[in-house]
Amino acid sequence: MARYGMVIDLNRCYGCYACAMACKVANRTPPGVFWARVLRGEMGTFPNSVRQALPVLCNQCEEPDCMKVCPTGATYKTDDGIVRVDKDKCIGCAYCVMGCPYGARYKVDDWNSYFPEGLPLSPYEEHTKEFWEQKSGLGVSTKCDFCIDRRAEGKEPACVQACSAKARVFGDLDDPDSEISYLIKTKRGFVLRPEVGTEPKVYYLPPR
Amino acid sequence: MGSAKLDGQVQSEWRWLIAAYLFLAGVGGGAYMAGVIADLTGGAEWMLVSKIGVFLGVPCVLIGTFFLLADLGTPTHAWRVWMKPGTSWIARGTIIIVIFMILAAIHTAFWIWPFAGPLEANESARHFIGVFGSIFAFLTVIYTGLLLGYSQPIALWRTALLPVLFFVSAVSTGLMAIMIIAQSMGVAVAQLDVMENIDAVILIFELFVLIVYLYNAYRTLESRPSAQRILRGPVASYFWLGVVMCGLAIPLILELLGRHGAILTIGALLGLFGGLCLRFTILVGGIFTPITASGFVFARVHRPKDPMPAMGKLPPC
Numbered sequence: 001m002a003r004y005g006m007v008i009d010l011n012r013c014y015g016c017y018a019c020a021m022a023c024k025v026a027n028r029t030p031p032g033v034f035w036a037r038v039l040r041g042e043m044g045t046f047p048n049s050v051r052q053a054l055p056v057l058c059n060q061c062e063e064p065d066c067m068k069v070c071p072t073g074a075t076y077k078t079d080d081g082i083v084r085v086d087k088d089k090c091i092g093c094a095y096c097v098m099g100c101p102y103g104a105r106y107k108v109d110d111w112n113s114y115f116p117e118g119l120p121l122s123p124y125e126e127h128t129k130e131f132w133e134q135k136s137g138l139g140v141s142t143k144c145d146f147c148i149d150r151r152a153e154g155k156e157p158a159c160v161q162a163c164s165a166k167a168r169v170f171g172d173l174d175d176p177d178s179e180i181s182y183l184i185k186t187k188r189g190f191v192l193r194p195e196v197g198t199e200p201k202v203y204y205l206p207p208r
Numbered sequence: 209m210g211s212a213k214l215d216g217q218v219q220s221e222w223r224w225l226i227a228a229y230l231f232l233a234g235v236g237g238g239a240y241m242a243g244v245i246a247d248l249t250g251g252a253e254w255m256l257v258s259k260i261g262v263f264l265g266v267p268c269v270l271i272g273t274f275f276l277l278a279d280l281g282t283p284t285h286a287w288r289v290w291m292k293p294g295t296s297w298i299a300r301g302t303i304i305i306v307i308f309m310i311l312a313a314i315h316t317a318f319w320i321w322p323f324a325g326p327l328e329a330n331e332s333a334r335h336f337i338g339v340f341g342s343i344f345a346f347l348t349v350i351y352t353g354l355l356l357g358y359s360q361p362i363a364l365w366r367t368a369l370l371p372v373l374f375f376v377s378a379v380s381t382g383l384m385a386i387m388i389i390a391q392s393m394g395v396a397v398a399q400l401d402v403m404e405n406i407d408a409v410i411l412i413f414e415l416f417v418l419i420v421y422l423y424n425a426y427r428t429l430e431s432r433p434s435a436q437r438i439l440r441g442p443v444a445s446y447f448w449l450g451v452v453m454c455g456l457a458i459p460l461i462l463e464l465l466g467r468h469g470a471i472l473t474i475g476a477l478l479g480l481f482g483g484l485c486l487r488f489t490i491l492v493g494g495i496f497t498p499i500t501a502s503g504f505v506f507a508r509v510h511r512p513k514d515p516m517p518a519m520g521k522l523p524p525c
């Protein structure tokens with residue numbers, strides 16, 4: 001069985017937010033919910049400072065903290081290592097939101113309009129909300145699943161396809177000949193917050 | 209670390225509803241424990257105080273669980289909460305509070321009409337239930353601290369002091385609730401004095417624990433933004449006015465004065481309000497530790513608007 005993972009090359013990423021937008025389009029997330037997002041960091045003091053973008057998403061951990069704290073067993077791991085939420089089992093307690101060290105969890109109570117307050121949902125938004133309710137559900141915790149629907153159609157996750165810098169590589173960590181295994185081995189791949197012990201499957205290549 | 213500030217995203221999921229639950233579970237569990245101790249150590253004249261404490265246990269915790277249900281995204285699925293007690297403190301906690309409520313209800317039944325006849329005289333059975341129930345009252349009070357402490361990214365909660373703080377606050381607020389009711393039911397002044405003195409000692413200890421807790425939070429780099437948020441940030445008005453003034457200083461001064469009547473009631477009510485503010489302060493003071501990698505500290509640039517208003521402007525609750 002495959003064990004899916006992702007490599008994000010920080011040397012290539014220039015922080016264009018295409019991944020965040022592509023994810024929104026592919027997964028129909030409501031306002032304020034970013035399964036894929038971009039963080040900004042700064043090192044040093046001006047004028048001797050460097051800025052760096054850090055695209056983050058669910059790390060699909062081998063030992064997920066969100067699964068440990070979930071009281072109902074709604075959070076589960078599929079055979080190929082993807083951490084998912086069963087929307088029919090989730091009670092929306094938000095404990096996983098507190099437990100995830102990467103801030104990848106979002107509890108969504110309602111699919112609100114993107115337009116200013118008071119306006120009804122546009123027809124496009126109605127469709128989008130319906131899609132969201134069927135797939136992710138309302139009043140429950142939601143998260144990235146490495147675009148499970150797109151992969152079923154044989155496509156790459158939306159953030160990988162949209163990356164204009166080709167900074168993202170998606171693949172099988174168990175396959176020693178895959179591109180991501182090669183990149184992690186040869187380019188000093190590292191994971192975020194290794195001290196937490198969750199064994200993430202999203203790797204990063206150093207910025208320089 | 210460079211010059212970048214460790215400035216993470218503010219926790220915004222658990223707010224007043226959870227604070228209300230933490231507070232009510234604390235009052236119920238604390239009052240129950242105090243009631244049992246009064247029964248075990250005091251003589252016949254402490255019976256009424258003991259009854260008040262034990263009677264407070266079930267309703268407080270039960271009302272609290274309704275707040276918990278109200279906070280759930282899908283309350284109709286709430287029964288699923290027992291599905292995975294192996295690793296989740298929410299699952300363990302709900303088992304604990306259910307056992308506590310059952311034991312406290314049995315204990316209460318010792319003094320209620322259909323059961324009181326045969327049971328009231330049976331002191332050893334009542335004491336046995338009381339000790340057993342107190343264990344679960346204790347767990348009810350402290351498990352919430354462990355639950356919050358299990359959160360990896362929120363360093364403010366990730367400390368062994370939090371259960372201690374919750375326990376001390378629970379006992380003191382529980383005693384205050386007992387005192388208010390005891391006075392209105394005409395308990396002797398001598399007993400009120402004893403309770404006031406005990407509560408004053410507990411309040412001093414609570415102040416000590418709170419100082420150590422916040423000092424620790426400030427000294428730890430990850431939780432310093434949280435400590436700053438509580439001490440002089442947007443939560444500061446709740447902390448200084450609610451927790452320190454209403455919750456600790458005023459009740460302590462009034463208890464040390466040793467007055468009764470309206471002054472005792474006001475002090476105890478303010479103390480209860482302070483207990484609620486303490487839970488709220490700790491909840492909304494929680495900040496997610498930002499991610500650091502390759503020497504950078506990564507913050508969210510377009511972070512959602514902080515739901516807490518600027519200091520000095522209390523929103524309608």
